[in-house]
Every structure is written in C-alpha cells, then in structure tokens.
Amino acid sequence: MVARIVVEDNLWARVEGRDNEIDRLTSFRPRGYVFANSYRKGHWDGVIHAMKRWTGKPSRLPTGLVPYVVQQLPGDIKVEWLPKRPAPLFAWGSSVDLHPLLPHQVEAVEAAVAATRGIIHYPTGTGKSRIIFEIVRSLGVTALVLCDKRDLWRQLTEEGQKILSEAVVDGAGHMPVLVSTYQTMASHLDPPDEPPKNSSMTRREWWAHTRQRKQETVEYLKTVDLVICDEAQHCPAATYELVLRNCPAFYRFATSATPDKSGEPGDLIRVMAWTGPIIARMSISEGVDSGRLVPAKVFMIHPDTVLWAYPDEEPINYKQEVQAFIVENKRRNNLINRLAGKLRRKGPTLIIVDRIEHGANLAYANGCDFAHGGLPKKERATMFQRFKDGETTLLVVSKIADEGIDLPSIAYLILASGGRAPHRQIQRIGRGMRAVEGKDEVLVFDFDDQGKYLARHSRRRRRTYEREAAYTVIDIKESELWLT
Numbered sequence: 009m010v011a012r013i014v015v016e017d018n019l020w021a022r023v024e025g026r027d028n029e030i031d032r033l034t035s036f037r038p039r040g041y042v043f044a045n046s047y048r049k050g051h052w053d054g055v056i057h058a059m060k061r062w063t064g065k066p067s068r069l070p071t072g073l074v075p076y077v078v079q080q081l082p083g084d085i086k087v088e089w090l091p092k093r094p095a096p097l098f099a100w101g102s103s104v105d106l107h108p109l110l111p112h113q114v115e116a117v118e119a120a121v122a123a124t125r126g127i128i129h130y131p132t133g134t135g136k137s138r139i140i141f142e143i144v145r146s147l148g149v150t151a152l153v154l155c156d157k158r159d160l161w162r163q164l165t166e167e168g169q170k171i172l173s174e175a176v177v178d179g180a181g182h183m184p185v186l187v188s189t190y191q192t193m194a195s196h197l198d199p200p201d202e203p204p205k206n207s208s209m210t211r212r213e214w215w216a217h218t219r220q221r222k223q224e225t226v227e228y229l230k231t232v233d234l235v236i237c238d239e240a241q242h243c244p245a246a247t248y249e250l251v252l253r254n255c256p257a258f259y260r261f262a263t264s265a266t267p268d269k270s271g272e273p274g275d276l277i278r279v280m281a282w283t284g285p286i287i288a289r290m291s292i293s294e295g296v297d298s299g300r301l302v303p304a305k306v307f308m309i310h311p312d313t314v315l316w317a318y319p320d321e322e323p324i325n326y327k328q329e330v331q332a333f334i335v336e337n338k339r340r341n342n343l344i345n346r347l348a349g350k351l352r353r354k355g356p357t358l359i360i361v362d363r364i365e366h367g368a369n370l371a372y373a374n375g376c377d378f379a380h381g382g383l384p385k386k387e388r389a390t391m392f393q394r395f396k397d398g399e400t401t402l403l404v405v406s407k408i409a410d411e412g413i414d415l416p417s418i419a420y421l422i423l424a425s426g427g428r429a430p431h432r433q434i435q436r437i438g439r440g441m442r443a444v445e446g447k448d449e450v451l452v453f454d455f456d457d458q459g460k461y462l463a464r465h466s467r468r469r470r471r472t473y474e475r476e477a478a479y480t481v482i483d484i485k486e487s488e489l490w491l492t
Contacts, residue, residue, distance in 0.1 A: 011081075013074055015089045018256045019282075021074050023059065023067040026081070033080055034058040034073055036274030056274065058281050070281035072125060072260065079285070093124065094233045094258050096148030098184055100172050109142060110135065112290055112298055117142045119288040125260040126287030127240055127267050127279060131295045132438025133416075136263040137164055140236050141171040144185060147259060149233035153187045154251065156239050158385060159408060161189050164238065190237075194247035196225040197254055229255040240264035240279050241431055252282035260284060265438060266431035292434075292441070292478040301441040302449050305480045306473045308466075309343070310456045312486045329459045334426055335366045340455065344424050345373045347453060347489060352402040355419030356395065359404045360436050362425035370424065371404040380406035407432075416442035423454045428465040430472040437479070452479075 011026035023030055035057045046052035061067045069077070078085050109117070116128045116139045130136055144151045153168070155161050165187045168176035176185045199222065203214035235255050237248065240262030252260075262283040268276040295301035323329040334340065344359065348370075351357040361367040364380055371378035377391040377400060388408075395403045396417060403415075418440035427433060433454075440450035454473075457466045473479045 011083070011085045013069070013077070013085060013087045015071055015074060015087065015091060017071070018091050018258050018260065019071055019253065020068045021071050023069050026083075026085075027059070027061065027067050029081060030069065030077055031057060031059045031061065031067075033077060034069065034277060036277055038274055058277055072281045072284040073277065075126075075285045076277075076280055091258055094149055097150065097233075098148045100145040100148060109138070110298070110300070112294075112300075113139050113142065116288040117146055120259075120261055121146050123284070123287045124258065125284035126262075127283055127285065128261065128263045129267055129286050129289045130263065130265065131290060131292045131301065131441075132265045132435055133442035134290060134295055134298075134300050136238065137167040138171070140164070140238060140261075140263060141168050141185075143236065143261065144168075144234065145172060147234055149259065150231060151185045151234040151236065152229070152232045152255065152257070153185065154190045154193070154235065154237045154248070155187070156190065157408065158189060159388070160238065161187060162385070163414065186232075190248050190251050193225065193251045196221050197250055226254060232257045234259035235261070237262040237283060238264075240267045240283065241275070249278070249282065266434055268431075292438075292476055295441075296478045300443055301438075301478070302443050302447055303478050303480065304437050304441055304450050304452050305482060306437070306452045306454060307482050307484050308454055308456055308470055308473075309489065310483060310485050311340075311458070323459065326461045329461050330363070330426065333457060333459050333462055334424075335363050335369075341366075341370065341373070343486060343489075344370060344422060348374055348402055348422060350490065351420040351422075351451075355401065356398070356415075356417045357402045357420040357422065358395075358415065358418050358439065359402070359422045359424050360406075360439075361404060362407055362427065364406060366425065367404045367406055374402055374404070376400060376402040376404060378404040378406075379408065381408050414442075415439060416444045417447075418442075418450060419447065421450060421452045423452065426455065426457050426462050426465055428461075428468060430468065433469055433472055434476075441478075 011030070012024040014022040014024070016022055035055050037054050038056055041047055041054040044052065044054070047054045058073060059067055059069045074087060078087060112130070113135055116130065120126065120128065120143045128136065128139060130139075140153060144153075153164055155164055165176055168185060168187060172185060176187055199218035203209045203211065207214065209217065232255055235252065235257040237252070241264050260283045262279060267279050267286070290298075292301065296303050323332045348357055348359060359370055361370065364382065367378045367380060377394070379388045379391045391403065392415065394400045395415060398417070421437065421440040423433070423436060437450075437452055440452065454469060455466065457463060470481065473481045
C-alpha cells in the first residue's frame with residue numbers, strides 16, 4: 009500500500025494513507041499508566057498517540073518521526089518536504105585558540121549539518137558541549153540552546169562564549185545565540201495565574217505582564233532557525249515539549265548519553281518527535297577505545313547479614329523503605345564512611361546521593377563538602393573547584409551530579425543512594441569515566457540492597473552494568489572490602 013507524507017512545516021507533516029499502521033508504530037503506553045485516574049475510571053485506554061487524527065481531516069504526525077516511520081514500515085512511502093533551508097546569517101569567529109575537534113566530534117557535526125535534524129547519542133565525557141556550538145558555528149544561523157539545570161546552563165554559556173565571538177546569553181531577546189533552561193522558556197509560555205507571594209504586582213498588573221512576556225517569547229521563538237536540546241532524555245517532559253512545539257526552527261537537534269532513558273520505546277518516540285532520529289552514535293566502549301573515557305570496575309557490595317538495618321516498624325512503601333534501609337541505615341552508612349575514608353587517601357572520591365538528609369549526614373561524618381541544589385551557585389562552584397584542584401579529595405554530591413558537572417579527576421565513585429533508573433546510573437558512572445593523564449580506570453561501588461523494592465532495583469542496576477562492555481562487574485562481600 010502506498011502512503012504519502014507531506015512535511016508542511018518544521019513541526020508537522022500531513023499523512024495520507026496507511027494511517028492505522030503509522031498510528032500503531034508511533035503509539036505507546038507510558039510507564040505507570042495503570043495508576044492514572046483517567047485509566048482507572050475507563051476514560052483513557054492508557055495509550056499515547058504521537059499522530060493526531062480527526063474525522064474528515066488529514067492525520068498529522070510530528071515531523072521528527074517521519075524518518076523513523078519510513079525506516080520502520082515496509083512498502084512504498086512517498087515523502088514530500090516543503091520547508092526550505094534558511095540561508096546562513098553569520099560568519100562565526102572564535103575568541104580563543106581552540107584544540108582541533110576529535111574525530112568523533114567531527115563526525116557528529118558533519119552528520120548534523122547533512123541531516124538538518126536528529127539526535128547525537130554520545131556517552132558522558134565525549135565533549136557534547138563543544139559539538140553543540142560547533143554545529144551552531146557551522147550553520148551560521150540564529151540558535152537556541154536548551155538545557156535542564158542552571159549548572160549546565162552556566163557550563164554551556166561559558167563554552168559558547170569560548171567558541172563563538174558573538175555574545176551568548178540567557179533570557180529573552182533577539183540574540184544570535186541564546187542559552188536558556190527549558191523551565192525559563194516554559195514559564196514564559198505558560199505562566200502561573202497568580203503572582204508570586206513576594207511580588208508587589210496586583211493581579212491585573214501580573215496578567216498584563218505575563219501576557220506581554222508570553223507574546224515576546226512566542227515572537228522570539230519564531231525567529232530561531234536552529235534549536236538544540238542538551239540532555240535530550242528530558243524531551244519527553246511536558247515543559248520541554250511546550251517549548252519545542254512553539255519553536256518552528258528548521259534545524260532541530262538533541263544530544264544525550266541516554267536518549268531512550270528508561271529503555272522503553274515511548275521515551276525515544278517522544279524525543280524523536282520534536283528533534284528527529286538518531287544521526288550519530290557512540291557507545292561507551294567506543295568512547296573508551298577513542299581514549300576519551302576509561303573503563304569502569306563496578307563492585308557490587310553484598311551484606312554479610314540478611315538486612316542492613318532493622319527498623320522498629322516494617323516499611324510498607326518505597327519511600328519508607330528508602331528512609332529505613334538507605335537514609336537511616338547506620339550499618340550501611342558506617343560502611344560507606346569507612347570505605348570513603350580509605351579511598352580518599354588513595355585518590356579523588358565522589359559520593360552521590362539522592363536525599364539531602366542522607367548527603368548531609370554522610371558529609372558531616374566525613375568532614376567534607378556537600379554540594380546540592382539548595383546551595384548558592386557560587387558556593388557549589390567553589391566546592392567543585394576545590395575538588396578539581398586537589399584541595400579536597402572527598403566530595404558528597406546530590407542529583408545535580410547526574411548531568412553537566414565536569415569532574416574528570418574522579419578515581420573512586422560511591423553510589424550511595426540505590427536507584428531504579430538505569431539512565432541515572434550510566435550518567436553517574438560517566439562522571440568518573442572521563443580520561444585524564446595518569447588515570448586508566450575508575451572504581452565504582454554499589455550496593456546489593458535489601459527490601460521489597462530496593463532489592464529489585466539493585467538487580468536491575470546490576471543487569472545494566474553487565475550489558476555494558478566497558479564495565480567489569482565484581483561481586484564482593486562486605487567483609488572482603490579492604491577497609492583495614
């Protein structure tokens with residue numbers, strides 16, 4: 009059967025024929041759909057449809073999914089592209105003497121320029137920030153670079169200012185290159201109905217202000233020719249999608265170490281919908297072979313007794329289990345402290361936690377800094393710099409370490425928080441895999457946790473480690489650790 013897809017603009021394509029096949033290919037059930045009230049009450053079948061269908065009107069498909077549909081569906085599919093490539097507006101210069109691009113970076117930039125849209129799937133530590141702004145320089149058009157966190161925004165802004173001679177700023181405005189968090193953009197496009205409690209504006213003044221700011225942001229997004237999303241695993245988020253659906257840029261890219269996040273097809277479909285298919289890929293093993301990364305030895309520590317801790321009341325849900333068997337687990341935390349004390353004398357050691365309370369307790373016990381999102385950015389930056397310079401050899405970090413933190417000197421990594429998301433473990437281990445002189449591997453320590461939920465999560469993490477050729481998994485008992 010023949011199908012015709014007409015790409016009408018940079019966001020949507022008109023589908024004529026084979027609607028049912030294309031709909032099935034681009035539909036998915038999101039994780040946790042069974043808990044949604046609409047599903048429980050029978051108002052929703054639990055399926056998200058990327059393709060939009062109306063009675064008596066042509067179906068519409070996000071443009072980024074067109075190459076995926078053509079590749080996956082057998083048979084004849086004719087595609088007609090109507091959008092025109094914008095002409096370059098700028099001849100970018102450089103404000104500093106930069107090192108030449110590495111081969112894998114050249115490959116990513118060339119693939120992006122040729123494809124005009126798509127995902128660059130490279131592991132942590134391969135220089136994705138450099139790739140982003142080299143794409144901007146190669147295309148020479150107005151660009152918007154989106155990211156998830158303020159620390160990453162700062163890193164991208166500094167990198168952009170090094171590579172491009174023109175200003176790279178945050179905030180709204182008609183700039184050649186704008187770096188922004190997606191939360192900032194989304195708050196302009198969908199502001200709260202009420203002014204903040206500390207605002208001096210009346211409701212009428214607030215509504216007038218937000219309407220004007222929304223209009224200015226919408227008009228700005230129309231002027232953008234190139235949009236690049238760093239850490240593309242966040243693209244499924246509603247706020248990211250809100251920004252991308254309002255930005256009709258011709259060039260559309262994303263970079264990520266884990267674009268498929270949970271491993272479920274729905275995550276990748278959502279990312280591809282607004283950026284395009286994967287156009288450049290490098291595995292972690294290839295990163296090691298290239299010399300950008302070092303291999304990781306992952307030690308799974310098994311307790312000598314059945315349980316790490318014996319709470320007064322048996323945990324009844326996941327949150328209580330984390331609190332009892334991780335955050336308040338004296339025996340487990342004492343083991344972490346002893347291990348950290350031994351490792352910090354050998355080399356730079358990083359402890360990653362999820363809960364602020366947990367991190368604060370570990371940092372206090374070890375007499376070291378604890379960097380988390382609740383601190384002023386200057387204070388966090390000072391902690392990171394002290395660690396980089398070797399003034400401190402032990403640092404506790406919250407989830408802000410998952411993305412965008414550059415600490416290449418890490419020799420030992422303690423994953424103290426457990427966790428169920430494989431992409432988070434890959435990101436975290438990637439913090440320690442960046443190659444520097446004199447470093448040939450990173451040692452990672454994880455725990456075989458107990459409990460209804462935590463034990464399952466530990467097994468899942470272990471399977472993730474075993475599937476990666478650049479990781480060597482070593483099972484070790486608590487009593488076998490070299491702590492004496």
